[in-house]
Structure formats: structure tokens, C-alpha cells
Amino acid sequence: MEFLALSFAFISTLALIMLFKLTLSWWIFPILTRHKLKRCGFTGPTPSFPFGNIHDMKKTTTKDNNNTNTCSDDSLEYSSNCLSHDIHRTVFPYFSRWQDSHGKVFVYWLGTEPFLYIAEPEFVKKMSSVVMAKSWGKPSVFRNDRDPMFGNGLIMVEGNDWVRHRHVVAPAFSPLNLKAMASMMVESTKQMIERWSDQINSGNMEIDVESEIITTAGEIIAKTSFGMKDEKARQVFKKLRALQMTLFKTTRYVGVPFGKCLNVKKTLEAKKLGKEIDQVLLSVIRNRKSSSSSSSKSKNEQDLLGLLLQENRHTLTVRELVDECKTFFFGGHETTALAITWTLLLLAEHQEWQIQLRDEIRQVLGHNIDELDINMLSQLKKMKWVMNEVLRLYPPAPNVQRQAREDIKVGENLTVPKGTNMWIDVVAMHHDTALWGPEVNEFRPERFKDDVNGGCKHSMGYLPFGFGGRMCVGRNLTFMEYKIVLTLLLSTFSFELSPDYHHSPSIMLSLRPSSGLPLVVKPLHKY
Numbered sequence: 001m002e003f004l005a006l007s008f009a010f011i012s013t014l015a016l017i018m019l020f021k022l023t024l025s026w027w028i029f030p031i032l033t034r035h036k037l038k039r040c041g042f043t044g045p046t047p048s049f050p051f052g053n054i055h056d057m058k059k060t061t062t063k064d065n066n067n068t069n070t071c072s073d074d075s076l077e078y079s080s081n082c083l084s085h086d087i088h089r090t091v092f093p094y095f096s097r098w099q100d101s102h103g104k105v106f107v108y109w110l111g112t113e114p115f116l117y118i119a120e121p122e123f124v125k126k127m128s129s130v131v132m133a134k135s136w137g138k139p140s141v142f143r144n145d146r147d148p149m150f151g152n153g154l155i156m157v158e159g160n161d162w163v164r165h166r167h168v169v170a171p172a173f174s175p176l177n178l179k180a181m182a183s184m185m186v187e188s189t190k191q192m193i194e195r196w197s198d199q200i201n202s203g204n205m206e207i208d209v210e211s212e213i214i215t216t217a218g219e220i221i222a223k224t225s226f227g228m229k230d231e232k233a234r235q236v237f238k239k240l241r242a243l244q245m246t247l248f249k250t251t252r253y254v255g256v257p258f259g260k261c262l263n264v265k266k267t268l269e270a271k272k273l274g275k276e277i278d279q280v281l282l283s284v285i286r287n288r289k290s291s292s293s294s295s296s297k298s299k300n301e302q303d304l305l306g307l308l309l310q311e312n313r314h315t316l317t318v319r320e321l322v323d324e325c326k327t328f329f330f331g332g333h334e335t336t337a338l339a340i341t342w343t344l345l346l347l348a349e350h351q352e353w354q355i356q357l358r359d360e361i362r363q364v365l366g367h368n369i370d371e372l373d374i375n376m377l378s379q380l381k382k383m384k385w386v387m388n389e390v391l392r393l394y395p396p397a398p399n400v401q402r403q404a405r406e407d408i409k410v411g412e413n414l415t416v417p418k419g420t421n422m423w424i425d426v427v428a429m430h431h432d433t434a435l436w437g438p439e440v441n442e443f444r445p446e447r448f449k450d451d452v453n454g455g456c457k458h459s460m461g462y463l464p465f466g467f468g469g470r471m472c473v474g475r476n477l478t479f480m481e482y483k484i485v486l487t488l489l490l491s492t493f494s495f496e497l498s499p500d501y502h503h504s505p506s507i508m509l510s511l512r513p514s515s516g517l518p519l520v521v522k523p524l525h526k527y
């Protein structure tokens, strides 16, 4: 009896302590943080417990998505000759609304987590001048959620670990190493072109370019990251795609206490897939390690995993290598695919640029693109302007996230307190009239002709690949893939807008066309 009473007292005390801790971390601390942020100079929309501003965000999204896209000057829409690129209000309606009342820097809440919203390049500049790359944090609140995708890969690691990873990973993306991967890109693109030609020959010229390009870019990144020569690598690829579907098609309640319980099934599914991928990748890496020790010059050294495994760069553990392979896949394929997808949309709308790029390809590479000379790609200048302009109007990575690991003093009067998450709104800055002038929403690749910043009035106003030392490590791979895929496509087909296309960009982690991109694709007989 006495034992029972003691057990009961023990369990009750434990429950009380738990309750006290939860009340502190989910209720009291957020209230204190809110006051602290106010004292430090930051206000924003009023949050409510336990969802913060999430309901407001969801409401605005649903309401705005229900708008019919009719052709008028002040809405985002499409008709056969009208595409509006003024997309910020559509993809981030809540930020756009809050900007009207709180300016370009304010605080909003995901559950009990505060986020400092920033759409002011001068603010980004001041912060990055006082915080070194290795001292930046990535929001801990996303870590758990994204663990199956990135684990402790380069995108997520911090501090000295980040320095070590970056030191190993960056050299693998050198132009010389990337050149060896060009043939994998050409091979996958040619297979896609064959599929399209077959479909066109069977009488159907309308192709969902987005899903086709995402599949091809997925194949390319899997080949360039860890090879796709054996069944195991193909299994990884399939599971990575399945994981992506599971994670992206779920409404997530990040930052909300017990948010995971609102999506238990999907969370468990993602975890299970993540574990399966890790297992297969582990065995791919172990096989590679043993085969490369028996023959020092393996063909596999051409891919990123092979390069990371080379002796002199041998400072990552097998577990870390698994996470890097996943990071390359998730960080690299959809972003690059979307850059190409949005480009085809804009070229379909601007036939004159399609012609200009085709002329440039002919001048630089001649008529025989079957033997693509990779060394000549850097001479495709206009193609680079087009790419820059597409990444400005439709940045596939629509935001950059950080977390303050120390108090950050911004100018004379403001301090971002330690622990604050930051959400830098790249779409807003790329569409800001104050930075780009009245023609901000027009497709004008020539703005990049003599200026890598496209004439932006602030050096930190154009951030498609992020900023500072944590800038995208894979951008050279993207440049090469973009030029190869586009050169082959533009030399084989012409592209027109399909009447079935509904212009509705939306955020699904990346910025993508919400109903795909159907285009009318015609073979270029005379080219």
C-alpha cells in the first residue's frame, strides 16, 4: 500500500514537473521572447497560442488561391497573351499583407517559434557583416522535420562541422570535376528528347514540361551524386522520390506544440523511408569504398560521391557521406529543374528570346550539337542573362533561413536576440520596385548584360543562391546542367504556351507552377 502511494506521488510529481516545463517552454518563454523582441525594436502581427500566426497564413493562402485569374492590371493571371510576373502577392499573400502594415522587417510566429521576416537588403548586409558563415545557425525547428531529407548534410550543419563539410564538399564542384559529369547530363537529356519526339510523332504535341524536367533532373542529380549504374543506386533514387512526395504533400505544423501528432502517419512514413534510404546508401558507399581500395582509378570517381571518397578528402564519416548524398539530391535537382521549367515558360511567352538563344547556340556551337563541346558553354552569354532573369522573377529557392546563435547587433539601434529564426524573403526582394525600378515585373534578360546584379540598386537585393560563405555550393553544377539541357532542347524543339496552362506559381518548399507546365512542343525540322 505504502509502495503504491509512493509510486503515485512519484508519478504525480513527474507529471507536474513535465507540465511546468511544457508551460514554460510553450507559453511563458514565447511571451518573454515576444517582449524581448519588442524591446529590441521588432513588432509584427499578433500571435495566438498555440498556432502563432499559422491560421492567419493558411486563411490568406486559401482565400487568395480561390481568386479567379481574370485578366486585369492588378491580379496575377494568364490569358493567351498575358502573363503577370508580379507574383509576390500570390505566393506569399500573408507576407505581402503584413508588409503593408509592418514594413519590410517584422516578427511573425510559427506556433511558439518567432521568425524575423526580412525583405530589406540593407538589413541582410548589416547582419552578414557581423556574423561569420560558420556562426550562422539554421532554424532548429525545421531540423527534425527535414532530418529524413538532409540529415547532417552541408545545408543543415553549423559551426566547425560546417567548415569541415564545406572544405570537403566544395572542391568536388570545381569546373574541372564537373566537366566529367557533362556526359551524364547529355545522356539523360537525350533520353527525354526521344520520349518527347515519340509523343509528338504519335500526334500529341502538348507536354507537361515540368514533370518531365523534374524527372530528368532527378536522374541527372542521382547519376552525378552517387552514380546510377547498379540496382541499389536506382532503388535509392526511387525511394528519394517517394520521400519527397511524402514530405511535400503534407500540411505541416512546424513550431506548433505536438504539431507532429497532427500528421503522425506521414511523419512515420517519412521516417521509415529516410531509414531505408540510409541503409541502401550505406551499402552503396561501403561497396564503393572496398572497390576503390582494390582499384585506385575507378570510373565512379567521376561522380560527387567518388570525389568525396578520394583519399585526400577522406575526412567525412560514412554516415556524413550518406547525408551529403541526400543533400545533393534534395538541394540540387528540383531547384535546377525549376530554373529550366520557368525558363521554358518565359521563352514560350517571349518567342523573340527563343530565337535569340537559338542564334547564339548556332554561333557558338555550330549546327552539330550531337557532339556538344562543353568548353564552349561559357560563351553562351545571352543564355546566362536569361537564366539570371528567370532566377530573379521565379527564384526556385524562394527564401533563405537562418537562426541567430548569438545576439546580433544590426546598426546602432537594433539587436536580433540569440535564438531568433530568420526568414529572408527572396521573392519579395526580387520583385521590389524600390530596388529594380518600375519595370521590375517584366522579363528583360538584357538587364544582366553588363551587371551581374542586373541593375539592382542594392548589392544584396539579388540572392537566388543565398549569400555570404553559405552561398549555394552547387551553383556551378546548375549552370552547366542548365546550359546543356537548354541547348539540346532549343536545338530540337520550339515551345509555345498551351491554352491549358494556368499561371499559378505556388510555394511547395520551392517555387513551382502549381498545376504543372503544359507547353506545345514542335520539332524544329530546319534547324
Ligand code: HEM
Pocket: 154, 155, 156, 166, 221, 327, 328, 329, 331, 332, 333, 335, 336, 339, 395, 396, 397, 399, 400, 401, 463, 464, 465, 466, 467, 468, 469, 470, 471, 472, 473, 474, 475, 477, 478
Ligand atoms: C537553380 C538551382 C539552385 C538554387 C536556386 C539553389 C539555391 C540555394 C540557396 C538559396 C542556398 C542557401 C544559401 C544560404 O543559406 O545562404 C543553397 C545552399 C546549398 N545548395 Fe543550392 N541551389 C541550387 C542548386 C544546387 C545544386 C545543383 C546543389 C548540389 C548538387 C546544391 C546544393 C546546395 C548545398 C549543399 C547548399 C548548402 C551550402 C552551405 O550551407 O554551405 N544546390 N542553394
